Amino acid sequence: MIEQLISFSLRNRYLVLMVAFGLFAWGAYSVRSSKVDAIPDLSENQVIVFTEWMGRSPQIMEDQVTYPLVTNMQGLPKVKSVRGASMFGMSFVFMIFEDDADIYWARERVLERLNYAQRLLPTGVTPTLGPDGTGVGHVLWYTLKAPGLDLGEQRALQDWYVKFGLQNVPGVSEVASFGGFQKEYQVTVDPTKMTYYGITLPQVLAAVRSNNNEAGGRKFEQTGIGYIIKTSGYIKDMATLENVPLLSKGSVPIRIKDIGTVQMTGESRLGIMDLNGEGEAVGGIVVMRYGENADAMIKRVKAKMEQIRTGLPKGVSFQLVYDRSGLIEDAVGSIKHTLIEEMITVSLVVLLFLFHWRSALSILLQIPITIATSFILLNAFGISSNIMSLTGIALAIGVIVDNGIVMTENAYRNLALHQAEEEAGGPPGAGSPPPAGTTGASGSTPTTTLTPAYHE
Known part of the structure; x- marks a missing residue:
């Protein structure tokens, strides 16, 4: 051959x-x-299911969320192992697939099984799939350098402007926000006043939920002009929330401000993001999608940051904390x-x-x-x-x-x-005797071959 x-x-x-x-x-x-990266991706082929149920202890999360999900995810095709982790208010289920399984095929199989497993979970608890990124997908970390904005305003800018812009970059799986305060209205009720007025906590929750909504009506025409009817019921300030009625006592409405207080504050946090010991910071983590070119994707993200920078408030800029492109x-x-x-x-x-x-x-x-x-x-x-x-x-x-x-x-x-x-002289090989151990034409006399030595 x-x-x-x-x-x-x-x-x-x-x-x-x-x-x-x-x-x-x-x-x-x-x-x-060719795809360019600093380190090879040796992470396992996995799909993550994340479930949030805030306010519940790790044991409750383990018994009512993690265990039902883990037991129902067993038996999926090409699954090597299923692992679960429970913590305060959160549950994680890691499904490790075989290396030859396509990641998006695996995510489809997990979604199919979640449709059945969700009925076993408590009411209002909805599991979601994690990003389609790998264990080495964190390619870029950044913070917002905003001297004139407080942490709540920085987090709002990150969540409602910067994050949406960077998620449109090809190859980006997720932009995870960190740091700051997520603004929210917080109602603090007084149990004594609630007992005096005969109001329960579910009544307060139902009143807030029903008064923070908009509904549409029908369309009517008048003098050749069409009008669309709708109600404006979204809560836009603390005064509106304070005046939400709960019930009436002798034609006198009992409002939220009669049984508690309303304030604008941040969501409860389990930790803070500190930058180089200089104080808290707000930013995001850019997660690369599975199988993407890290070097090319980082360049696209930086180009998008330059476009987003033009829409930021005066004095606000990006500060790169971790950039894998240098490595x-x-x-x-x-x-x-x-x-x-x-x-x-x-x-x-x-x-x-x-x-x-x-x-x-x-x-x-x-x-x-x-x-x-x-x-x-x-x-x-x-x-x-x-x-x-x-x-x-x-x-x-x-x-x-x-x-x-x-x-x-x-x-x-x-x-x-x-x-x-x-x-x-003669044809090639004619001047050389037969190899050692062979016989001549008559088959009687053995001969020996001497070959020239070869030295490199």
């Missing part, structure tokens, strides 16, 4: 050169389109520099020791062609150009050159022997 391949290549050398040039061109294109450029740049140095060093060594430019050229041409072909395979298997894959290519250059030297020296040796036999 190998002899036939060598013979075919020798008879069709121009075809071989065209194939080699085609592989090199294809590999050069693969280098430009990517340093890691990949270091490996590229090493590759170039190694190729130059190998070329000089081959030229110096072989001292035959045609033989050296045939060996050195294998280096760029082999490296370019390796990028074709990297893209085919979905492997990014990271510090580990590029280091493997750098280490393989020695093997490539060794193979070329051995083949070239062997070819040169055989050509030299062939030429010596032709100069000695």
